[in-house]
Each structure stands twice: as structure tokens, then as C-alpha cells.
Amino acid sequence: MHGPMSDTVILVIDMMNTYRHPDAETLIPHVEPIIDPLSRLVSEAHDRDDVELVYVNDNYGDFSAEFSDIVRSALDGERPDLVEPIVPQHGLRLMTKVRHSAFYATPLAYLLTQLKPDRLVLTGQVTEQCVLYTALDAYVRHFPVVIPRDGVAHIDPALGEAALQMMEQNMGAEIIAAADCLP
Template sequence: MSDTAVVVVDMMNTYQHPDAEELIPNVEKIMDPLADLVRRARQAGGVDLVYVNDNYGDFTAQFSDIVGSALNGARPDLVKPIVPSEGCRVMTKVRHSAFYATALAYLLGRLETKRLILTGQVTEQCILYTALDAYVRHFPVVIPSDAVAHIDADLGRAALKMMEQNMSAELTTAADCLG
């Protein structure tokens, strides 16, 4: 158990969807900082790593199926550096927020989490809604802006500003968010 959890949102992606062309260049930019953050979270004592990924409407899919599809998708290079390790905490979601219809709040309560670091995609969608749900559950939120990817640059900036101003999120970098 720890007081900090790094939550990786929707990074197990096949990149075979209508927004992929706009998203991919932005995911490419975050891969090095995100992969380094995941590596450091795995090595750090006192940090929990949790992957929450959309099930893309497949309610029969296990998390391993989602990972397998992503590794066999259009851009496995954007998946391989951050694939969950054996025994990692994983769960699937069905909508934008990582809290909606998942056991994330329960898990974080059991882990006695006091601080959430939200990473992944998409800044103006799933990251924003997850941050809001974390805020209303009284979790302090940290957003490493170099470890979240947007589809629309203007909306991504607006989402970061909203999280900072309306949800008291701390904006930082992946290099600085673990202390």
C-alpha cells in the first residue's frame, strides 16, 4: 500500500479508430516521459501502478485481450514500452471516466491512496473526466502534462487549465511528479 497511485488511462490502444490520425503524433510525444514514469513507479516503494483501459464495447474481453489487440494493432511501438507487468493492477472501463462503473474508487480506498497521478489519453476526454471524478471523491490529482496526449491541441490545453483551476490539479512533468 502507498499514498500515491499512478493511473495509466487508455494506453492499450489499437490506433485503428476515427481519431487515430490526430492522436498518434501526440501519443508519440508522451511515450518517453510516460515510459520513464511507469518504470520509476514500478521501482519505487510507496507507489501503486494501476492501468484502466476502455473495453471498446467488448464485454467479454479480459484485460490481457485488450493488451493483445493493442500489441497487434497499428502502432505496437506505442504500447510495448508501457505494457502492464505480471501481477499489475488492471481494470476495464466502459465510458470516459476511469471511475465510472469500475472498482477504482474501492481499490484506491483499500490502498489508502492519498494522491493520484493521472497519465494517458485523451486529455480533453478520459483524463479530464477521470480528474473530475477524482476531485469529487477528494483525491488530490497530479497531471504530468508531458504524459497525457490530446486529440485537439486547443481542447487539450483547455482541459489542463480546467483541471488546474476548477479541480485544484497540480500540473507538473513526468520527471517531477514522483518527488
């Protein structure tokens, strides 16, 4: 575990996915290209004392599910190759969520007030849904948001691009490459 304050917090949003849902076929081709940059970012974060990794994943309506159950389901899903490279290692901060925003009904806001990050890097899926709503909730709480363009996946390309523009213009988010997220 790191100290009480971290310069950077990286959120990995909804990447523990079975890919057994109506949007999966449309989503998968947009997830495939983010796995390498995201896994490199996660790996680099593990080796840094000034970075916290926090996984926040939908419980998909199963309120008895532990985070490990969600990971196991994802690894047993349609595309374990999209899950294995970024499975959370032991000792990381893990939270389940019930709606789009990683802040909604989770202890994330409290954790971030304890860590006092200089930047909050949002990664994962889906750009125009959970990532966008998490960015808005971060913005209204005065957390500086960074979005790696190659670390988020969309379902609809036009909506994904619009979401990135909204985050940049309306929320002051910095849109950069995953490789540039950890100075």
C-alpha cells in the same frame, strides 16, 4: 504487491490502444512524445514501494475481453511502438472501463479508499476526454490529482490545453512534468 497504503497511485488510462479508430491519425502525433516520459515514470513506479500502478483501459465495447486481450489487440494494432514501452507487467492492478471516466462502473473508487493515496497521478489519453472526466470524478471524491503535462495526450490541442486549465483551476490539479511526479 505493496502494502495496504500507497503515497502515490499512478493511473495509466487507455494506453492499450489499437489506433484503429476515426481519431487515430490526429491522436498519434500527440501520443508519440509522451511515450518516453510515461515509460520512464511507469518504470520508476515499478521500483518503488510507496507507489501503485493501476492500468484502466476501455474495453471498446467487448464485454468478453480480458485485459490481456486488450493488450494483445493493442500490440497487434497500427502502432505497437506506442504500446510496447508501457505494457503492464505481471502482478499489476488492471481494470477495464466502459465509458470515459476510469471511475465509472469500475472498482477504482473502492481500491483508492483502501490505498488512501496522498496523490493520484493521471496519465494517458485523451486529455480532453477520459483524463478530464477521470480527474473530475477523482476531485469530487477528494483525491488530490496530479497531471504530468508530458504524460497525457490530446486529440485537439486547444481542447487539451483547456482541459489542463480546467483541471488546474477548477479541480486544484497539480500540472507538472512526468519526471517530477514521484518525489
